[in-house]
Amino acid sequence: xxxxxxxxxxxxxxVESMRRVGSRPALYVDGKVHSYExxxxxxxxxxxxxxxxxxxxxxxxxxxxxxxxxxxxxxLGILGAEKGYVxxxxxxxxxxxxxxxxxxxxxxxxVGKEARRHLELLLPKLxxxxxxxxxxxxxxxxxxxxxxxxxxxxxxxxxxxxxxAAAPRAGGDPIAYLLFTSGSTGDPKGVPVRQSNLxxxxxxxxxxxxxxxxxxxxxxxxxxxxxxxxxxxxxxEGGACLYAMPDHTVMAPAKFIxxxxxxxxxxxxxxxxxxxxxxxxxxxxxxxxxASLFCGEPLLGRHAQVxxxxxxxxxxxxxxxxxETTIAITHYRWDSALSPDICKSGITPIGRxxxxxxxxxxxxxxxxxxxxxxxxxxxxxxxxxxxxxxNPEQTKKQFVTLPGAGDEIWYRTGDxxxxxxxxxxxxxxxxxxxxxxxxxxVELPEVEFTLREASGSQQVAALAWPVKEGLAEGIVxxxxxDAAQDVGRILQHCRRVLPxxxxxxxxxFLEHMPLNVHGxxxxxxxxxxxxxxxx
Amino acid sequence: xxxxxxxxxxxxxxxxxxxxxxxxxxxxxDFSEDTDLIAAGILDSRGFIEMMLEVEQQTGNRIDLNDxxxxxxxxxxxxxxxxxxxxxxx
Numbered sequence: 001x002x003x004x005x006x007x008x009x010x011x012x013x014x015v016e017s018m019r020r021v022g023s024r025p026a027l028y029v030d031g032k033v034h035s036y037e038x039x040x041x042x043x044x045x046x047x048x049x050x051x052x053x054x055x056x057x058x059x060x061x062x063x064x065x066x067x068x069x070x071x072x073x074x075x076l077g078i079l080g081a082e083k084g085y086v087x088x089x090x091x092x093x094x095x096x097x098x099x100x101x102x103x104x105x106x107x108x109x110x111v112g113k114e115a116r117r118h119l120e121l122l123l124p125k126l127x128x129x130x131x132x133x134x135x136x137x138x139x140x141x142x143x144x145x146x147x148x149x150x151x152x153x154x155x156x157x158x159x160x161x162x163x164x165a166a167a168p169r170a171g172g173d174p175i176a177y178l179l180f181t182s183g184s185t186g187d188p189k190g191v192p193v194r195q196s197n198l199x200x201x202x203x204x205x206x207x208x209x210x211x212x213x214x215x216x217x218x219x220x221x222x223x224x225x226x227x228x229x230x231x232x233x234x235x236x237e238g239g240a241c242l243y244a245m246p247d248h249t250v251m252a253p254a255k256f257i258x259x260x261x262x263x264x265x266x267x268x269x270x271x272x273x274x275x276x277x278x279x280x281x282x283x284x285x286x287x288x289x290x291a292s293l294f295c296g297e298p299l300l301g302r303h304a305q306v307x308x309x310x311x312x313x314x315x316x317x318x319x320x321x322x323x324e325t326t327i328a329i330t331h332y333r334w335d336s337a338l339s340p341d342i343c344k345s346g347i348t349p350i351g352r353x354x355x356x357x358x359x360x361x362x363x364x365x366x367x368x369x370x371x372x373x374x375x376x377x378x379x380x381x382x383x384x385x386x387x388x389x390x391n392p393e394q395t396k397k398q399f400v401t402l403p404g405a406g407d408e409i410w411y412r413t414g415d416x417x418x419x420x421x422x423x424x425x426x427x428x429x430x431x432x433x434x435x436x437x438x439x440x441x442v443e444l445p446e447v448e449f450t451l452r453e454a455s456g457s458q459q460v461a462a463l464a465w466p467v468k469e470g471l472a473e474g475i476v477x478x479x480x481x482d483a484a485q486d487v488g489r490i491l492q493h494c495r496r497v498l499p500x501x502x503x504x505x506x507x508x509f510l511e512h513m514p515l516n517v518h519g520x521x522x523x524x525x526x527x528x529x530x531x532x533x534x535x
Numbered sequence: 536x537x538x539x540x541x542x543x544x545x546x547x548x549x550x551x552x553x554x555x556x557x558x559x560x561x562x563x564x565d566f567s568e569d570t571d572l573i574a575a576g577i578l579d580s581r582g583f584i585e586m587m588l589e590v591e592q593q594t595g596n597r598i599d600l601n602d603x604x605x606x607x608x609x610x611x612x613x614x615x616x617x618x619x620x621x622x623x624x625x
Contacts, residue, residue: 091576248606251573251580255604274580278587280601438580473581500576 009195010176010202011079011165013237014040018163021213021239027072028260029244036239039073040163046077046110046135048161049153053131054083054108059175062086062101063223064119065112067244070135071223074110075232080163084175084192087223090115094122095497096188100180102127103190103389113137123147133158178389179226181323181441182502184433186449190389193226197326200382202233204354209291211238215263216288219244220253220271225439226323227295231266240264254280261288265314268296268439270471272303286311295319295328296439298427298470301343304334320350320427323441324398324411326383329357330425344418344426347470352423357381360410361419366402374428377417378402378410385411435464435472437501447475447494447502454493457481459513461521462504465530477504478526480513538619544593545615551589552577552611568612573605583609590618 014036017026022037050061061078063085065071078085086104088097097118101109107128111119113136123143131151134140140152175192183189205211217235219242221228235242240263249256251274257265265286272294275281289311294304299318308316321328332351342349353359360368361375369375378400386409387395398412416428433444447462459480464472479485487507494503514525545568552572564577572578578586591597598618600608607613 246606247574248571248609251583252600252605252608254601270580274584277584278600279597282601285601500579 009079009165009174010198010233011076011163012199013202013206013233014076015163015165017213017236017239024213024239025241026236027069027242027244029067029069029072030246032069033241034069036236039069039076042069042073042135043076043080044161044163045158046073046133047080047163048159049133050077050081050083050108051161052159053133053151053153054081056082058083058107060084060086060104060106060178061108061110062088062104062106063110064088064090064097064115064122065110066090066114066223067219067246068112068114068136070110070112070114072232072242072244073135074112075223076163078110079176080165082166082174084177086178087228089222089224089499090118091222092224092499093496094118094125096499097122098125098127100188103180103187104178107131108133110135111137119143123150126150177226177229179224179323182434182443182446183394184443184445186446186453188446189391189394191323191385192389193229193323193326193385197383197385198229198233200356201230201326201328201354202237204356205230205234206237209234209264211235211240211264213239215240216260217242217264218253218257218262218266220250220267225296226327227266227268227439230293230327235264252278252280254285257286257289262286263288263290265289265292265311267294269294269299269303269318270297270438272307273300273471276303276306281306281310283309284312287313289314292316293319295321297436299348300346300469300471301340301348302346304348305336305340308334308336318348318350320425321379321383322411322413322415324385325357325379325381325413326385329354329379329381329383330359332424342424344428345470347427350417350425350427352425353379353381354383357383359419359425360402360405361417361425362402366400368402371419371421374416374418376431377413377415377425379413380408380410384409435475437464437472437474440499440501442475442502444475447477447498447504450494450497450502451477451479451490451504451507453497454490455479455482455485457485459521461513461523461526463523463526463530465527474505475502476530477507478510478513479507480510482509485509537616541612541615541619544590544619545611547593548586548590548611548615552586555582555585568615569610571606571609572611573609586614590614594618 018036018040025033026036026039027034061083063074108131111134133153135155138154144152173194173196176195176198178192180188219231292314316334318332319328320330330350332349358380360378414432416431418426444462448460451460461478465476514522516522
């Protein structure tokens with residue numbers, strides 16, 4: 001795959017905005033506004049401290065922080081030190097964070113004070129000697145004494161330095177960030193996204209929505225979710241201000257949008273469903289919005305229309321894309337007059353590839369299907385990453401060449417789609433056992449792996465349930481064999497190792513697991529059992 | 536001043552949340568009427584909607600949340616206050 005020279009990478013946009021509109025607001029977080037100069041100054045010190053501490057051969061730095069000045073300056077500082085960031089969501093169980101740290105192997109951890117309690121849980125088990133850079137903490141003597149094998153750098157001891165966007169070395173294309181998604185083997189799967197991948201995305205999107213310094217971006221996504229990368233870098237590319245939403249506003253954000261006159265909104269579609277059920281969406285509610293983007297799970301046409309009426313001055317777009325192809329790679333603009341008739345099963349199309357990116361719909365022999373036929377969606381272009389982190393087997397399976405298409409690499413999404421005669425793609429579902437819960441990718445085999453660990457039974461199954469209007473709301477587990485198991489203990493184990501959205505809402509015990517004619521778990525039968533329960 | 540109606544509703548909703556959480560024998564974390572149920576991880580968005588519906592069913596009124604700061608209605612006490620004072624919420 002050809003590497004596109006990133007010309008200073010994703011940091012270039014921030015640094016240029018800092019030069020151009022340095023005194024303008026770049027970030028609103030914890031009730032305070034920070035200018036480009038202020039944010040850049042802190043990021044420069046973080047970058048200088050990383051450079052002083054870690055050899056250039058180490059490609060990654062982990063970031064344990066959440067919606068704080070340290071979190072955002074940390075991202076910029078890590079990139080300024082020419083390294084990629086590995087976001088650690090403090091809300092995830094400590095065991096999962098340790099697994100990610102073991103897989104990624106960073107020697108530096110940037111820690112925000114809001115995550116100090118989580119750091120104390122991780123410290124006894126960190127897999128290697130680590131330097132903790134703590135920009136907003138001073139009192140670290142106790143930790144230094146308890147964990148002499150690690151180094152702690154308080155804010156006052158950080159190095160001085162300016163934030164710059166260096167062009168990568170010739171032929172180089174450093175990792176911008178490494179995210180971990182649910183993996184089917186029980187381990188999270190790492191996706192390294194290169195600077196060239198991110199730069200291609202940011203340039204295209206910032207141009208498309210004509211982002212400028214008057215804009216105010218919502219920032220709702222956790223940093224461990226790649227849609228947060230859009231919020232930060234598209235915003236700063238145009239010199240706009242990023243509004244980090246406090247946790248308590250995320251579920252019901254209407255007041256936040258209005259109070260801060262947000263102009264560009266980006267969220268998972270299920271936020272519309274929640275707001276609608278709470279009676280919060282009314283026509284004309286959001287007059288300041290000029291672009292509303294939704295991504296991460298199917299967008300119901302009904303929801304797109306309700307949002308369009310609430311935000312009459314806004315364009316409404318459905319974005320689609322797996323983490324492996326950098327945030328999003330296709331888009332569809334909602335049209336209140338035409339779109340309702342185009343929706344399939346009530347779901348908004350995912351539209352067409354971004355200019356410069358490519359789609360191909362293939363059959364089981366990897367050959368393109370005819371227009372109007374369904375098949376697996378494959379993606380290619382400058383946004384497509386090069387493979388999984390230290391996982392050649394999965395890389396070989398998902399990143400492939402297609403017959404007659406030369407040596408071009410295509411990413412197999414596992415998504416079943418249909419392309420109509422106008423080239424518009426419709427999302428039809430998955431071809432495997434991956435589901436989306438509240439926008440998060442969940443490999444059901446990973447949940448089943450954990451259930452086997454917890455129960456000792458080999459006959460387990462995890463099902464997305466209930467599924468309403470094509471959207472999965474949670475997971476129900478089945479365990480066959482020993483009905484005398486302690487449900488609470490099994491669920492506690494799941495909570496210890498899995499993110500909350502992957503923990504089954506309940507467990508049902510069966511004497512025998514139903515099997516289909518091929519001897520595999522009969523998931524249809526399990527679904528029927530759940531339907532019977534409802535009646 | 537808290538009304539008797541608010542207090543009774545809050546007591547009912549506290550029990551309702553505890554009952555929902557204890558399904559499957561999972562330990563219910565300590566919480567009070569002042570606990571932010573979302574931040575504490577006691578309810579997710581689906582659970583919150585269900586709690587809202589329960590409150591609305593109890594009062595027979597639809598609650599308008601649009602101009603209320605979410606930090607006020609993510610506690611049982613705050614939500615019940617909003618629900619009971621429908622004419623001028625919170």
